[in-house]
Amino acid sequence: MERTTDDLRLDGNAAAGLLGEIFAFETTTAITICSGCDRASPVGTLVLYGQHMGAVLRCPGCGQVMMVVTRPHGEWWLDLRGVRIMRVAAGPSRDQAR
Amino acid sequence: MTEGADSGPRLVWREAEVLAVVAETASARSITLRVPDWPGHAAGQHVDVRLTADDGYQAQRSYSIASPPEQADIVLTVERVEDGEVSSYLTEETRPGDRLELRGPIGGYFTWTGTLPGPLQLVGGGSGIVPLMAMLRHRANERTRPAARLLSSWRTRDAIIYRDELERLASDDPQLAVVHTLTRESPPGWSGPRGRIDADMLRAFAYAPEQQPRLYVCGPTPFVEAVADALVQLGHAPECIKTERFGPTGDR
Ligand SMILES: Cc1cc2nc3c(=O)[nH]c(=O)nc-3n(C[C@H](O)[C@H](O)[C@H](O)COP(=O)(O)OP(=O)(O)OC[C@H]3O[C@@H](n4cnc5c(N)ncnc54)[C@H](O)[C@@H]3O)c2cc1C
Ligand SMILES: [Zn+2]
Numbered sequence: 001m002e003r004t005t006d007d008l009r010l011d012g013n014a015a016a017g018l019l020g021e022i023f024a025f026e027t028t029t030a031i032t033i034c035s036g037c038d039r040a041s042p043v044g045t046l047v048l049y050g051q052h053m054g055a056v057l058r059c060p061g062c063g064q065v066m067m068v069v070t071r072p073h074g075e076w077w078l079d080l081r082g083v084r085i086m087r088v089a090a091g092p093s094r095d096q097a098r
Numbered sequence: 099m100t101e102g103a104d105s106g107p108r109l110v111w112r113e114a115e116v117l118a119v120v121a122e123t124a125s126a127r128s129i130t131l132r133v134p135d136w137p138g139h140a141a142g143q144h145v146d147v148r149l150t151a152d153d154g155y156q157a158q159r160s161y162s163i164a165s166p167p168e169q170a171d172i173v174l175t176v177e178r179v180e181d182g183e184v185s186s187y188l189t190e191e192t193r194p195g196d197r198l199e200l201r202g203p204i205g206g207y208f209t210w211t212g213t214l215p216g217p218l219q220l221v222g223g224g225s226g227i228v229p230l231m232a233m234l235r236h237r238a239n240e241r242t243r244p245a246a247r248l249l250s251s252w253r254t255r256d257a258i259i260y261r262d263e264l265e266r267l268a269s270d271d272p273q274l275a276v277v278h279t280l281t282r283e284s285p286p287g288w289s290g291p292r293g294r295i296d297a298d299m300l301r302a303f304a305y306a307p308e309q310q311p312r313l314y315v316c317g318p319t320p321f322v323e324a325v326a327d328a329l330v331q332l333g334h335a336p337e338c339i340k341t342e343r344f345g346p347t348g349d350r
Contacts, residue, residue, distance in 0.1 A: 009319050011343045014160055016205040017146040020109035028207035044207025045341070052158055 012046040015055050018069060019043070022076050025088050035084040036064035058082075109201045111148065112136075116196040117171060122259045126177040126225065127189045128164060131198065133172060139163055141232040142209035142314070142342075145174070145202030149187060159184040162228040162316075162342075163203065166235035175259060177225040179347075208314065208342040212237060216312045218246040219305045221295065221325050223317025224257070226250075226344055230316060231260050234274070238267055245273040249303050251295050251321065253282040277303045295321075297328040307333040312340075319343040 012028055019027040028044035039061035046057040046066055054070040059082060066082035080086075114131040122128055144162045165173035178189040192198070210218065210233040218237065220230040227250050237243050252258050258278055268276045279291040279299065291299060305311035313334060315325045322341045329339050 008346075009343070010345060011341065013144075013205050013208050013342045016144075016207075017109060017160065017201060020201075020204060022108075024108055026206040028205045042207050044205065 008049055008051070010048040010051065012043040012048055012057055014051060015046075015048050015057060015069070016044070018051065018055055022069075022078060029089065031085075031087040032066055032083045033085040033087075034059040034061060034064060034066060035082050037062040038084075040087075109204065111199050111201045114172075114198050114200050116192055116194050116198065118194055119192055122175060123177075123257055125189065125257075126175055126259050127192075128173050128175045129188065129192060130165075130171050130173050131200070133200065136170065136172065137203070139167055139172070139203035140206070140209040140211060141166060141236040142229045143203035143205045143232075144229070145172070145200045145204060147174075147184065147188070148199040148201075149184060150199070157183050160204070161188075162232065164228045164231050164235075166232055166239055168236070168239050175225065175228045175231075177259070208316070208340050210236070210312065210314065212240040212243070214312055215244070216310050217244050217305050219311035219313045220246065220248040220250075221300075221304065221313070221315045221317075222248065222250040223295075223321035223325075224252065224344075225259070226315075226317025226321070226342070227259055228316075229342065230314060231264075233314065234264070234267060237274075238271070243271075243273060247275045247277070247304060249277050249279070249295060249299070251279050251281060251317070253280070255280060255283065255285050255288065275303075295325055295328070297331055300325070300328055300332055304329075307335070311338070313338055314340050314342075316342040317344055318347050319345060320347075 016028045030043050031040050033040050041060055045060055047060055049056045057067040059066050064082045068079040070077045112133055114133040117132050118130040120128045144160045146158055146160050148156055148158045150156050161174040163172050164175045176185050176188040178185045222230045264276045268274045277290060281294055284292055315322050322343050326339055326341050330336055
């Protein structure tokens with residue numbers, strides 16, 4: 001796993017609020033398949049840099065950038081460059097599940 | 099992998115009312131909030147709190163929910179960090195009757211429900227204990243409880259959050275073990291371990307890989323990474339280790 005001294009290194013759990021503004025499904029349990037190394041990772045385990053102004057989510061296996069989320073002018077820009085597949089459970093509604 | 103996986107409305111900001119503020123330690127406060135139309139939560143989830151200054155400047159941070167799903171009003175426990183913008187406000191300025199903007203519950207990965215098999219191994223550093231406490235409180239309300247252990251790391255004895263409640267929970271429950279380790283002091287009469295959580299300490303106080311525990315590790319980023327690495331080194335399967343990083347300092 002890539003190690004840097006960047007203070008802002010968090011994980012995908014901390015991006016759940018941000019992604020919850022875009023997606024109607026629970027993102028942290030969605031599985032991403034990395035296009036670089038084929039590793040399957042729940043979004044909650046991706047390595048997160050930055051949060052509010054723009055978030056970069058990297059693969060915990062090979063460090064490649066999986067997603068970049070920015071919001072330049074009241075619009076979400078979602079760059080999924082490193083995600084080959086995203087698997088989302090087809091389940092009950094958010095309210096029923098809790 | 100279906101825990102917490104669901105679909106539903108997008109997250110919205112809600113206004114919450116502060117019902118109570120309780121000092122847990124010199125620097126940590128538990129804030130009870132009434133949130134209109136709160137949909138309920140799972141142990142381990144968090145909320146985002148947003149503060150807006152008079153000039154419109156906004157700051158937003160995440161805080162884990164400390165209260166169990168059984169409780170309607172939610173409780174956040176916030177530890178003041180030196181020069182912290184949001185934590186200082188929440189621990190020093192916030193009073194009952196105040197209103198805060200928040201959204202949630204958020205996250206489905208770092209959650210525990212009583213239905214999951216296997217003993218529960220919780221490892222926390224500092225305020226990383228908050229979501230783990232929601233799990234222990236939830237567990238205490240369940241009829242059938244898996245065995246559970248909490249190993250938590252603190253700088254000093256006085257910094258330990260929820261110390262009395264944890265002692266009470268453990269003394270009522272032979273299936274629950276609570277161990278605190280101190281990294282910065284060795285107070286007289288301290289019988290617990292001292293020093294950082296490493297492979298040796300995990301070998302001594304945590305479930306072994308053969309017991310197939312469900313592992314939850316939460317705290318400052320360097321703490322979480324060091325503990326997760328040590329667990330893998332001990333032979334725990336990486337997919338059984340759930341982690342949540344709280345942020346910068348690893349100074350535990
Ligand atoms: C998913 C998630 C859940 C969280 N749950 C909780 C919780 O239940 N209780 C809680 O008290 N905190 C929690 N945090 C941390 C919280 O979101 C803030 O990072 C923390 O309160 C500091 O914010 P601040 O605005 O006061 O400090 P800032 O103004 O952002 O930073 C001030 C200084 O403190 C340092 N700093 C920032 N964050 C932390 C931190 N977490 N620990 C130590 N030093 C820090 C910064 O590097 C800087 O030097 C959680 C974080 C995440 C991602
Ligand atoms: Zn990869």
